[in-house]
Amino acid sequence: MSNLNLSVVILSYNTKDVTGRCLAKALAAKEYCEKKLKNKVEVIVLDNASADGSALAIKKDFPKVKLIAQKENLGFAKGNNLVMQKIKNPFILLLNSDCYLQEESLYKAIAYFRVNLNCDVLGARLNYASGLLQPSAGSLPNILNIIFWILGLSLLPFFNMIVSPFHPKEKKYFAKAHKTGWIMGAFFMLKKKVYDVTGGFDENFFMHMEEVEWCKRIWQKGYKIWYVPQVEVVHLHGASTNFDLxxxxxxxxxxxxxxxxxxxxxxxxxxxxxxxxxxxxxxxxxxxxxxxxxxxxxxxxxxxx
Incomplete structure (x- = not known):
């Protein structure tokens, strides 16, 4: 695998300060990755018609970032698809604007693809700002595990022995690298060919569950999705969406x-x-x-x- 070039895609919507911190961390990770792997990393921001001056701030403070300023809010699925279809690099990272990369995050992720040729999509260990683990992967939803989830039965260890949980909470699920049904869209790294074959997100989703549904189609096409806790990022969880429970x-x-x-x-x-x-x-x-x-x-x- 000779071409390890990467495009980092960040969607921004009324999160000027949070996005600024995200970009500062992303650019530091870009420099580290390029130094270690001798590859090229580009950072792209699609601003979804923010009203808080986000686009102007990005243009002024981060001239190395490629900015796409939209006149309307396209949502998560459509916005990411718009950017991905134009990318030429063999690797793509979809990164939430409320995610803070560690300096070595991009390097570790690309390096994992290089040594594990069976990995087509990669999810990282997400940590809350407090440092605690944020569950961010699980088994694909089906009739049985959705019943267990909505009735609260999936919280009981015995039932998890019967059916693979949609929303696992046990720490051992997130302790080591393994194949998984879905990964959270906050950090979603993939080979560009996966997008080309599967068509990206279903744009009937505006927000929530779109990454899970795409993972379903990714598996159907024979690609493999891995959860890799060696790659760690901080996810503020909700700052990019003005979180409302x-x-x-x-x-x-x-x-x-x-x-x-x-x-x-x-x-x-x-x-x-x-x-x-x-x-x-x-x-x-x-x-x-x-x-x-x-x-x-x-x-x-x-x-x-």
Whole structure:
């Protein structure tokens, strides 16, 4: 594998300060990677019509960055697809604007591709700002593990022996490199040929679950997805989307609904009553615990399915 050139793609939307810190870290990682591997790394930012002066700040403070300033917010899926289709380099990293690379992050990721030819898509270990692990990979959703997840059964170790969890929480799942069903889109590195063959994100998703659905099609085409904890980044989780728990969970449920209808057809309508039951049980449980804010999250979730 002689050509190790990489394009780093960052979407920005009203996160001027956070994006600035992200770019400073990304450029430091770029320099380190180029020095170690003698490759070329470009950093591209697509600004999704930010109203906080993000585009002007990037143009002024980071002249080495390629800036694409949109006049409308394209969302995560469409925005990334727009950039990826124009890239010529053999490797692409999709990086959230609230992710901070370590100096060696890009080098370690590209080096892993070089030694593991069976790796086509790579996800990193994501850490919260506190340093704690952020779960960021899991098994692809199916009828059974979605039932276990919505009913809370996947939190019990016994049930995880029966079915591979959609949202694993156990630390051992994230302890070493292994193949995985999906990785989080906050750090999503891939060979360009994977995009060329699979067509990228389904643009019917605006936000949430789009990377999981793409991972499904990536596996269907015979490519391999790896979770590699040797590559670490800090993910502020939500800073790039002005995080709102109600909206986030509702959007995830909408994404799950679309995913299941697309890949499982009529079985979604069999599953829907279980989803409703699970949300009602969660709402009752958190109400009894006097955690009314969390209970309202599940009430809003009912509207999404």
């Amino acid at each position: 109600n909206a986030s969970f509702s959007n995830e449920l909408k994404g799950i609904k679309y995913y299941l209808k697309k890949h499982y057809g009529v079985y979604y309508f069999i599953l829907k009553p279980v989803l409703i039951l699970g949300l009602i049980l969660r709402m009752i449980a958190f109400s009894l615990l006097r955690k009314n804010k969390r209970a309202r999250v599940y009430l809003e979730g009912l509207k999404a399915i």
